[in-house]
Amino acid sequence: MLRYLRNKDLINQSFLGEITIIGAGGIASALVTILAQMGFKKFHIWDDDKLEEHNLSTTAYPENYIGMHKADCAKNAILWHQKGAEVSMYLKRWKSGDYLSNIVMLTPDNMETRLDVHMDWKRNTNRK
Numbered sequence: 001m002l003r004y005l006r007n008k009d010l011i012n013q014s015f016l017g018e019i020t021i022i023g024a025g026g027i028a029s030a031l032v033t034i035l036a037q038m039g040f041k042k043f044h045i046w047d048d049d050k051l052e053e054h055n056l057s058t059t060a061y062p063e064n065y066i067g068m069h070k071a072d073c074a075k076n077a078i079l080w081h082q083k084g085a086e087v088s089m090y091l092k093r094w095k096s097g098d099y100l101s102n103i104v105m106l107t108p109d110n111m112e113t114r115l116d117v118h119m120d121w122k123r124n125t126n127r128k
Helices: 026-038 053-058 070-081 113-122
Strands: 018-020 042-046 086-090 102-107
Touching: 018 026, 026 042, 026 070, 026 102, 042 070, 053 102, 070 086
Parallel strands: 018 042, 018 102, 042 086
Antiparallel strands: none
């Protein structure tokens, strides 16, 4: 595909299948855009929070998304940049034992969640 021609020398395109993102707020709001532009095809997004006005100074989401679940905001950003992407949203906090793909991006504001994700991710011998 010509769309990803510039990327193929930078990243092995076989890695761009499925990704899990824990936390869909500030950092993730920019991250999902970049990942969609890179060519990831399947996203799993975990976040139980809604976008509020005070989030606007630390997020890339537009003001008209206020009141939406952050996972919905992330899905909209992904589909804006890659219409064919598959996005699964989980409108809850990730807990140990919940689904993780082999590639995980961790952006929650909760340190306990970070540790739990790390421990589950380490147990996956296929992780990337």
